[in-house]
Amino acid sequence: MASSPGLKVHRSRGETFRRRLVELGVFDRDRKIMSEGDHLYLPVLDLGREAAEDLASLGDFEVVVKDFEDAGRKETVEDLLGRRAHFEVVGDVAILDSPDRENAAAIMTVHKNVNTVISPLTPVEGEYRTRRFQHVAGERKTVTVHKEHGLRYRIDLENAYFTPRLGTERLRIAKLVRPGDVVFDMFAGVGPFALSIAKRGAKVVAVDKNPEAVRLMRENARLNRIDEIEILEGDASTMAERYENFADHVIMNLPHTAHDFLEHAIRIAKDGGVVHYYAIAPEEDLYGRDTAFVEEAALALGAKIRILFCGIVRSYAPHKYNVVIDFEVLKP
Ligand SMILES: C[S@@+](CC[C@H](N)C(=O)[O-])C[C@H]1O[C@@H](n2cnc3c(N)ncnc32)[C@H](O)[C@@H]1O
Numbered sequence: 413m414a415s416s417p418g419l420k421v422h423r424s425r426g427e428t429f430r431r432r433l434v435e436l437g438v439f440d441r442d443r444k445i446m447s448e449g450d451h452l453y454l455p456v457l458d459l460g461r462e463a464a465e466d467l468a469s470l471g472d473f474e475v476v477v478k479d480f481e482d483a484g485r486k487e488t489v490e491d492l493l494g495r496r497a498h499f500e501v502v503g504d505v506a507i508l509d510s511p512d513r514e515n516a517a518a519i520m521t522v523h524k525n526v527n528t529v530i531s532p533l534t535p536v537e538g539e540y541r542t543r544r545f546q547h548v549a550g551e552r553k554t555v556t557v558h559k560e561h562g563l564r565y566r567i568d569l570e571n572a573y574f575t576p577r578l579g580t581e582r583l584r585i586a587k588l589v590r591p592g593d594v595v596f597d598m599f600a601g602v603g604p605f606a607l608s609i610a611k612r613g614a615k616v617v618a619v620d621k622n623p624e625a626v627r628l629m630r631e632n633a634r635l636n637r638i639d640e641i642e643i644l645e646g647d648a649s650t651m652a653e654r655y656e657n658f659a660d661h662v663i664m665n666l667p668h669t670a671h672d673f674l675e676h677a678i679r680i681a682k683d684g685g686v687v688h689y690y691a692i693a694p695e696e697d698l699y700g701r702d703t704a705f706v707e708e709a710a711l712a713l714g715a716k717i718r719i720l721f722c723g724i725v726r727s728y729a730p731h732k733y734n735v736v737i738d739f740e741v742l743k744p
């Protein structure tokens with residue numbers, strides 16, 4: 413740490429000043445922005461009279477000398493804004509929780525791979541679990557290619573469901589599957605569970621009702637050169653007869669309504685097969701209600717179940733969680 417020159421500016425003007433300093437070539441990238449109360453301290457190189465006059469048009473500032481820390485790590489969006497911005501990145505698209513242009517500019521400055529910033533206009537809704545977006549910055553598009561666990565997925569954020577927030581869960585399931593296992597993914601979307609499992613040598617059948625999701629899933633199988641997968645467009649509830657006693661693993665990633673499909677999933681599972689069941693549950697009853705649904709469905713078919721694992725996958729909303737229950741099916 414060593415004393416060096418900086419600009420003291422009001423926090424609300426911080427990003428405006430920072431961008432102009434970068435444009436003028438006098439922002440000191442080797443030092444970290446400092447924050448104290450309502451003010452930010454932006455490290456600068458020698459300002460010169462011209463740059464100082466230019467900056468005066470942006471508002472009040474003071475030239476100070478401060479002990480700026482070395483920027484040993486990469487600048488974050490939070491550093492730039494002096495506050496948190498809530499966003500996630502899918503491929504080269506950032507999804508920002510509100511259409512804030514200043515936040516979008518900061519994201520594009522820090523994440524050089526982001527070419528588009530969009531913001532949701534609707535929640536994830538309907539049978540196909542899709543949402544509409546508005547454009548905030550960069551290229552106008554909702555299609556991108558996202559990398560996860562060594563595979564590439566073509567995604568259309570507006571027309572088929574995808575979230576990167578299930579990446580860890582997808583890896584957990586993929587690791588439970590052994591080469592040669594038979595897996596049935598009832599609600600496969602663009603294929604992130606199904607393809608990562610097929611890649612590990614399992615034989616996979618993947619179903620989705622949304623024609624656009626199925627088109628992308630087929631494209632993603634080709635993109636990753638994965639052949640051991642049968643991709644079907646249709647309603648998973650019509651598949652139980654054809655695939656009765658078929659699978660070592662059944663994946664039910666439709667968390668709001670998976671309980672309506674439990675009997676179909678149990679029929680598709682082999683004796684000793686495992687069903688991975690997802691739900692949205694309240695904090696005060698994470699697994700009780702859904703365990704009862706599972707037991708009820710098994711009873712209706714004269715089967716038994718053994719709970720193998722219960723866990724929280726991610727937080728979903730205040731006091732609500734996306735949970736998973738893995739259970740073994742024991743057939744009569
Ligand atoms: C929450 S998304 C999960 C997608 C995928 N598993 C993933 O991790 O990205 C649920 C998917 O189920 C599909 N879906 C909804 N109802 C269905 C049904 N009855 N049969 C088959 N697919 C259905 C939707 O189109 C959607 O793609």
